[in-house]
Amino acid sequence: MGITNNYIIEIVKKKTNPNDSPLTLNSLLIQFSSIQCIVEATVKNGDNKSFKNFIEGIPNVEFCYRILIKACFMLKLQFESFSKVEEFINDVSPYATNVNHFIFSKVQTTMKFSE
Template identity: 50%
Template structure:
């Protein structure tokens, strides 16, 4: 689906605050609330808006350690690893990647010993390289700006 400048502005505003009412969103994009509601409904029905998310401060919940783990599988154990990682509550995301490693996994942990446990759980069929996340650079741009 092609989107126009108004749709793009609606998406950018919802990225900033997905809890905006249709009336508030309408003011920000200079349209009537019913017009904005119809555009949002269309963006949802076309699958462009897939859902609305919640930002949780995991550090305040005791999960203050984040790390990226490169996972390189031995002997093509892809299915075994996929079954393992799908059920691992420490995993935030897991991407199949190109390059030396097979997967990039982000873990959210309460303590470093949990990283060691993760490594020990896959050591028989995978090699790992771990990267502790020290801080995050908050991006000020959006991929929507490419449209």
């Protein structure tokens, strides 16, 4: 019985936004080997602009939505290590308080709209 040394991964990405970054081997490695975290951020002193400027400068943010009710923003970030998570928490603290939810797995869903 032989040992498989190489794998071929075929990935098809539907580009929905012309501003999406290209899919690279590095981005794939980050997706498969990273710590993923959903963050609820509540800005301090209503300073949304400073928070948004800070978040726009972070390369490991997958999405950031402004939301309503309990928190001000919902983000998904990917980190190389827990020390990088801690670094993010320290860096964001002048702008917002945060609650972090670590992702263990994804549940497959199919979104359907009934007419």
